[in-house]
Amino acid sequence: MMEFAWIIPLFPLLSFLLLIVYGKKWGSAAPYIGMLLTFASFIVSLLVLVARFENPTYKAEATWLTIGDATLTAGFEVNQLNALMLVIVSLVSFLVHMYSKGYMQGDERISVFYSYLGLFTFAMLGLVLSPNLLQTYIFWELVGVGSFLLIGFYFYKEEAKAAAKKAFIMTRIGDVALFIGMILLFWQVGSFEYDEIFASVSAGTISSEMITLTAILIFIGAVGKSGQFPLHSWLPDAMEGPTPVSALIHAATMVAAGVYLVATMFPVFAASEAALMTVAIVGAFTAIFAASIGLVQKDIKRVLAYSTVSQLGFMMLALGSAGYVAGVFHLTTHAFFKALLFLAAGSVIHAVHTQDIEKMGGLWKKLRLTGPLFLIGTLAISGVPLLSGFFSKDEILVATWVHGHTILFLLAIIAAFMTAFYMFRLFFLVFGGEARGDTNHVKESPNVMTVPMWVLAFLAIFAGYINTPWFGSFLGDWLTDGNAALGHGHIEGPIWIMGLATAVSLLGIALAWLIYSRKSLSRDWLSSRAPYAYQLVNKKYYIDEFYHFTVVKAASILSRVARLFEVIIVEGLIKLITAFITGLSKLGSRMQDGQVQTYGTVAFLGLAVLVIVLALTGGYL
Amino acid sequence: MSTVPISAYLTLALVLFCIGLYGALTKRNTVIVLISIELMLNAGNINLVAFSKFGMMPSIDGQVFALFAIAVAAAEVAVGLAILIAIYRNRKTVNVDEFDALKH
């Protein structure tokens, strides 16, 4: 079965091509085509995953480009990690396709929407299947384009335009770093193939400085894609896209691509302690940084977006702490519960037509299906025991502790506390209490939207059981099977960590309950005591403004300098040349005054000059 | 044997030629321009005659050529003056710098 894995991305590609060309003609049939084709790729992915359990890694490639002596190949590879990713991506994608049928109902450009979804899914699946860094990079960028197109789907909104542009450019900054890292690695190794890179890393043919440099450059690429600090600010803005898109791209799949990349390149990172440390620090900092911003956001999707950033930080922290399995595990569980949360949020937005949580409230009774689903997602992300998020987050904390990052561990604990707090703040504000907005004609979403959520909810609860301290670390053992560089399948840690994690998440929930549901603590109790801190957090630490005043300003100043240069020097050059030539012409035409004597004078002057020059140079004297 | 070297004659011719040239290029009156040209022709004639006496192959040919040159110069003056008078009739001037029909 695995030799047919290449067919998986082709289904969505077909969907993209068909819909972009015939979409208008087919109109309302478009969603079914998209769903059908992604379902097909989900089935094949599932078969491939099953096949991968029994068989070794499969790899196929063909010549793609010849450069001098080097031959670059294109192909695909099925190993543990990407077999797993294939299933996650195609499943979430299929569910989102299905959900969108209801969510986007009535939009006249629905076929365009589905074609973009197809393009994105194609690119993401292609990214996952890539056996070499170059191909990864190619799909990496294509994923970015899919995301760009979908963020800018409501192109007539200025915010959507700005957000799409920002997303593309900020991720591109990271991409360029990846590009550089990739090329540097190529000249070290002579190949883009992962196998060969890992082989020469382990053989020690690359200097350790070079490994650190390339690893960090590649990590910057991941930072851009996964919205890690300091390239995170596009991700919350990306919420301008339709909500299903946020669920698919900006929660479950694309933003996880950064984590996936680091995971794929893990042997390179593992070879450099400095690179690992960087990953861990950036991850931990992002986790707490984004969580703190999430505390005060008022837009339901933005809260979820910052929570995504924060969770991605957790994954990076795991990878940076050599917790390969923990990172991938959390990636998996996060994909499910965050997609669930977004879809549920979408369902809420679909019902109340606003994203402002201040205008919601009391929806629990109105949305009898969405409410519990959202609660499941919230519980999972908060790390409440027995749900998937609990297990994966526990793995991360253990990995961090065991690796000896005490400070990072503390940060992670605080971030976990904050996560629980802001998620339940969100939950209570949206579903609890009294209605603050007009909720009379709020209706539950149709089945086509709720069914995908049920599937995700199921996974959000039970996906954690594939790798637990109690029932065996099946996932970890399988992932690390046959590759010692990835570490152990399960890291044993002190039992109190699990207790601590449970305690902080429950504490967070309790605090949220006290403030937003019982209202026994005033909402602005904290913000009124530290107005500056509140302002700082509310303004997202002024990161956007900082970029605006540094990077953007610098670019525009440089542009202006260049324009000055252009106008003065380059245009001056052409002015000089034209002035010279027109001057000569003017002189010539002034000679042509029709007077014999002038003509005679000029002719004689010419003769005299000629004679004199000849006499001086010709040696006739 | 002549005691005056050929270079003396040639130098005289050169000086006269230069004077004629200067006159032809700077004088304003057309008559003077014409007569300056005659002076230049004269300078040429001196050379011809001088080379007929001194030279690689001295012979009478140089003098014959000088004669032809004088004949042509005479014809030229006749035509030149006729043209001058015709122009004067139209333009009421004999100043060279007011003749700019070549421009149009």
Next chain:
Amino acid sequence: MSGEFLIFMLLALIAIVGGVMMLNLTKVVHMVVALVFTFISVAGVYVMLSAEFIAVVQILIYSGAITIMMLFGIMLTRHNDNSEPKAGRIRKILIFLSILGFGLVFYLGIYNVEFTQEATTLHENNTEQIGLAIYSKYVIPFELTSVILLVALIGAIILAKRDDLEEADKE
């Protein structure tokens, strides 16, 4: 310093002074008259060069015919306009300098010209020799010259003739 040289110097001086005066005088008639000296002294130079016939022709044609014709030309046109030419001083200086350079180059070229051969028989029956050459060796150019003179004659008449028809049209 032989007598011949002295005479040459004298003739050359007169010729050059005549030329320079032509350049510097203001009245047109004076200019023409100044040139007559030049022409006559050039005739003297011809004599020194054993070209008596040319010398006579020079006096006849230049000092006589051409000068008279020029004077007629001056008389027939208005020539009292003595204002300085508009073309500026710069051009004059430019012309002067280039002529100077040109003259200098040529002077340097002819300074050392020396021919070993010298015709010694030119002055013997000079006119006869010329006549022989013209009517034997140069008969065709000679005839052509006569045609030129004829053409010039007719051309001059036609050009200078007052065009009665045109005049009539104008009036």
Next chain:
Amino acid sequence: MTFPYLLTLIVFSPLLGILVLAFTPKTKESAIKLIGVLATIPALILTLYLYIAFQLGAKLSDFAEKVSWMQFANPEVFNSVYSVNYELRADGFSILMLVLTALLSTLAAIASIHIKKEWKGYFILFLLLQIGMFGVFAAGNLILFFIFFEITLIPTFFLIGKWGYAEKEKAALSFLIYNGIGSAILLIVIMFLFAKIGTTNIEALMSILSNKAILSESTKMTLLIALIIAFGVKLPIFPLHSWMVRVHVEAPPSIVMLHAGILLKIGAYGLIKFGIGFFPEQFQSLATWIAILGVINLLYGAFLALIQTDFKKVLAYSSISHMGIVLIGLGAINSAGVQGAIFQVVSHGLLAALLFWLVSIFYQRYETTKLAELGGMARAMPVTAGFLLVGALGSLGLPGMSGFIAEFMSFLGLFKSMPILAAVGCLGIILTAVYLLRAVLSITFGEGKTTNKVKDMETIEKIPAVILVCLIVAIGVYPDLIASGLTNTIETIVIGLGG
């Protein structure tokens, strides 16, 4: 497999169209346009035949042609004769350029449906220009090269000066002045080589210049610098580019398609073929400077494109920026870099043609290209907007399209030889994305600023766009498509460079 005089047929095939046009009445607009388009078809078929024959393994020497043309004596050496032959030849690179020329000419001829006046003169000049372009790429010696080079200049001058926009005369004039100076320098170099070596045959010159110590080092260096300036005007290399901006802005879009697509590439072609081909060692010692110039071109163009308010100007500066990548590739002096440069030549040709065709389409409807006056085109003209987005994405080096391959290989090459410079140059990749998205998004996205109802692309207008996009994607997805034909050429060049 091949037949004699194939190259001659290709080069002069547009003459047929000129002849037919000469006897067509001036006023029959549609007939003239039809003839104009049809006249480019034979060349397209022939070049495709040539390309396929070459890919199937025809020997390059089979294509070469040689007819004695003129001879004259060498004044310095008794009994030796200078001869100039009419000789055409082709190699992998020039075959590629011939195909590109034929293709873009056909598309530009189709694009000329937007020309509004004096179609007859326009198409005659257009076909003449085509002859010139074919000739440049097929010329077997420098004299012929120069003649055809000049043939491209004069029709372009008139095409810009007569059928352009508001300041067309100025643009045409500065085009002529700059290119005139460039070709004068080129002529001096050619004549110098001819006088010193006695031949202008390109292959012969290559072997003579590489084998014998026939010219001193410093002479060679001077000649190379002169060549770089001559072709640098064409390419254009900073700071010789300002004519090109004007031409891009003022010329009719169909001509800009050819101009950006082919004419600028003559500079790159000449630089690779003659600059590196004749003086590889000197080029190597200049490589750092070439690469630095390339990075400057890349960044300078990008920074200026960032603040332009006219879309055509954005594209013009983006062309400058993209030509920087050609220089970067050449400056890398290894096979990856050279291949990248050639790919960029082809890729930018296609992309620039696509973008200017789209400019033509929406200028036709909105009569403006100012960014401030446009907006929300995606609503009124979704297909055009889509193509515009595809063009921009391709241009900013999106993988899967030809631009990325070129950019990737050029930088791959440069990172090997000068990693720090390459890292600086990578800034250009970001800037390219910034300015292109800024411009394209402000045209297509956002509120609709133009109220008048417009029709989206007509079918005939879609043809060039679809063909171009298909090619761009084809090269991007499977670059070996054209890379395989170039292997020999690049090998020759790189061996010349000694690496």
